[in-house]
Amino acid sequence: MNDARALQIIGELVREHRLRLGHSQQDFALLAGLRTQTLRFFEKGHRWPGEEVRRKIEEGLGWRPGSITQFRDQGQTGPGLDAALKTLRSIVPASPPSTDVQP
Template identity: 35%
Template sequence: MTNAESIDEATGVLDPGVARAGAAAAARRRELDISQRSLAADGIINAGALIAFEKGRSWPRERTRAKLEEVLQWPPGTIARLRRGEPADPGATTASIPVTVADNTPLIAETVATAVRTVGATADALPPIDHPDFTPRVTAILSNLRQLESVAARAARINKVTPALIKALSAARRRIDELTMLAATAPNATLGQRLYAARRRANLTIGETAQAAGVSDDEIAGAEAESPVTPAAAAAIEALIEELD
C-alpha cells in the first residue's frame, strides 16, 4: 500500500501544481528540521512516496496530506492550495508564494526538466495529425508545458538564476515551440495554435501581432494560451492569420 497517487497517467506529463506543492513541502520540512526518515518512522508517509511528492512525481492521498500538514504546522488544506497556486496562508497574498519557490530553485529546475523529458516520449506517441484525437491530446500537453514554463520562469524572476534553471526553462519553451508548430498543421488546430505558428513564421512579437490585428497584447497572449477570446478579437485574429499566411 502506498501513500500517494500517480500523476496524470493519461498524458504522462507531470503536474506543475504538484511540483510547486512538493517543493514547498520540502522547503518547509527542511525549515523545521524534519527528516524524511522520521516521517516514515512516525507513519506519516513512507520515504519513497515523500521523495516522489517532493519531486513532483506523485500526489499524496487526502489523509496523508492532512498528516503532513499537521507535522509541517500548516493549516488544513494548505497542500491542495499550493497545488492550485494559492498562498499557503489563505489570508496572505499570492506574492508570498515565490519565497518558497526561490528556496527550492534546484528542485524546481530538476522537476521541470524531468517533466519536459517525459513530454518527449508522450509527444512521440501522439496519433497522426489528421486523427480526431490529435488536437485534444497535443493541446493538453501544451497546457501542461505552459504551466511548467510558468513555474520555471517565476523561479528565475525571484532568485539567482542557475544554469540548471535556465536549461529547464529553455527546454520547456523549445518543446512548446516545436509542439505548437506541429499542432498548427492539424486540420482541427485551435485558433491559438494557428496564431502562434503564423506569428512565428512572420517573426512577430506578441505586441507587434496585437498591433497588426488591432487587439490588445493580452488578447493575443490569451488566444495562444487557449484562453477564451471575444468574438470580435477572434475575427480580427483570424483575419490576420489569413493575411500572414
C-alpha cells in the same frame, strides 16, 4: 499553470519547510506516519498524495488543513503557487544542508 507544475512547486515547498524544521525525509515520514517513499515521490513532484497523506504532511509541517489542496487549486487559476514559493523563500532563512538519503 498545469497540474504537473503545481505538483513540482508544492513538493518544493514541502521539502523546504521540512528541512527548515530540521527533519530528514526519513525522520519526518516516521513522525508523520508516512512511508519515506511516499514523501519522496511527493517532494520530487512525481505523484500527488491522497487526502490522508496530505493531511498528515500538513499536520507535520504545522500547515492549516487543506493547504496543499488550496495551493494546487490556486495553481490551476493563476500564479498562486509561484508567488507562494517566492514569498516563502524570501522570508525564511536558507535551509541547512540536506540530510536526505536518495535511493
